[in-house]
Amino acid sequence: MSRRLFCIGAATGVVSACIGSDSSASPPTPTPTTTPMPGGTAPVSWAGFSGRFLDQSGRVIDNGNKGVSHSEGQGYGMVMAAHAGDRQGFTRMWDWTRDTLLRPEGLLAWRYVPTATPPVADPNNATDGDILVAWALGIAGARWNRQDWLAQAAVMRAAILARVTVTLAGRRVLLPGVAGFAEGGRVTLNPAYYVWPALDAFHAVAPAEGWDTIIADGTWLLTQARFGQHQLPTDWVELAPDGALRPAPGRSPWFGFDAVRVPLYAQLGGRSGLARPAAEYWQGRRSAGQMIPAWVDVTNGAIAEYAGSAGVEAIVALTGGGTAPHALSDDYYAAVLQVLATLRP
Numbered sequence: 001m002s003r004r005l006f007c008i009g010a011a012t013g014v015v016s017a018c019i020g021s022d023s024s025a026s027p028p029t030p031t032p033t034t035t036p037m038p039g040g041t042a043p044v045s046w047a048g049f050s051g052r053f054l055d056q057s058g059r060v061i062d063n064g065n066k067g068v069s070h071s072e073g074q075g076y077g078m079v080m081a082a083h084a085g086d087r088q089g090f091t092r093m094w095d096w097t098r099d100t101l102l103r104p105e106g107l108l109a110w111r112y113v114p115t116a117t118p119p120v121a122d123p124n125n126a127t128d129g130d131i132l133v134a135w136a137l138g139i140a141g142a143r144w145n146r147q148d149w150l151a152q153a154a155v156m157r158a159a160i161l162a163r164v165t166v167t168l169a170g171r172r173v174l175l176p177g178v179a180g181f182a183e184g185g186r187v188t189l190n191p192a193y194y195v196w197p198a199l200d201a202f203h204a205v206a207p208a209e210g211w212d213t214i215i216a217d218g219t220w221l222l223t224q225a226r227f228g229q230h231q232l233p234t235d236w237v238e239l240a241p242d243g244a245l246r247p248a249p250g251r252s253p254w255f256g257f258d259a260v261r262v263p264l265y266a267q268l269g270g271r272s273g274l275a276r277p278a279a280e281y282w283q284g285r286r287s288a289g290q291m292i293p294a295w296v297d298v299t300n301g302a303i304a305e306y307a308g309s310a311g312v313e314a315i316v317a318l319t320g321g322g323t324a325p326h327a328l329s330d331d332y333y334a335a336v337l338q339v340l341a342t343l344r345p
Contacts, residue, residue, distance in 0.1 A: 046081055046083070072110070075130075172217050187239050191233045197345035232298055260312050311335065
């Protein structure tokens with residue numbers, strides 16, 4: 001299941017597509033690597049995560065999506081490793097990411113498919129992946145006095161501001177990618193791409209770059225992009241020129257797989273107010289002895305017939321108290337959410 005299937009064509013309107021002119025060079029031929037640990041009990045930690053999902057080349061493997069890798073996953077791993085003080089693991093991941101996904105202007109191609117030729121067929125980026133990797137490079141560069149990493153973080157910050165921000169309805173917002181998210185004067189946005197601890201770190205290290213505007217307008221966006229009885233964010237939203245917001249047409253109107261990261265990042269970034277609607281919804285269900293569903297349809301209140309993952313449970317515990325699962329999930333994305341919920345940026 002791809003989390004970025006909405007990128008369906010060349011962008012028009014407020015931003016133009018760059019596929020072709022900004023395509024990265026062909027990535028190196030994959031080399032054989034050791035398969036990460038397939039199962040068993042692992043702790044909710046970077047050590048547990050890396051043992052299960054990181055191969056020897058430095059590639060973070062999404063085992064729930066046919067073994068592909070993403071800029072997002074590389075960013076998650078690099079952030080975890082930097083916080084854990086694993087310089088060797090961090091270096092492996094960054095070297096692989098730089099050699100395989102880095103585009104000329106400093107953004108990253110979003111997906112690597114090891115069984116495809118070429119493995120990086122789509123040069124479009126994923127803005128959350130770029131933000132995560134730039135944040136990780138900043139943390140690691142400061143921690144280990146690597147000026148080259150700090151310089152690369154600055155290049156990536158500049159590329160994000162130049163290529164995937166746009167002003168609409170008087171607000172400067174983050175596009176999910178360079179191509180495919182603007183049409184007819186409207187833009188499609190992903191509220192979960194606002195990684196608040198990263199944006200705060202960008203503003204702290206470079207206050208003149210304009211991240212304060214991204215932060216302020218992103219706060220407006222996430223405050224307004226709440227829908228339905230429980231005022232929950234959706235995975236994808238559409239912003240119109242007059243400032244109107246609605247769940248993105250053509251997408252499931254769910255508080256689901258992507259949007260669970262909205263309360264996660266808000267809580268990690270010290271913005272409990274942005275996390276509150278989801279936290280209150282979850283705690284209300286828990287108090288009633290009801291399961292935490294994997295998704296909620298904000299238009300009619302329908303919920304998934306199955307429970308959220310261990311990763312969702314970790315976010316529920318982070319935002320509302322309680323006990324998170326102690327064992328690391330066997331699923332890449334659930335495990336990512338579990339470990340991120342333990343960080344204290």
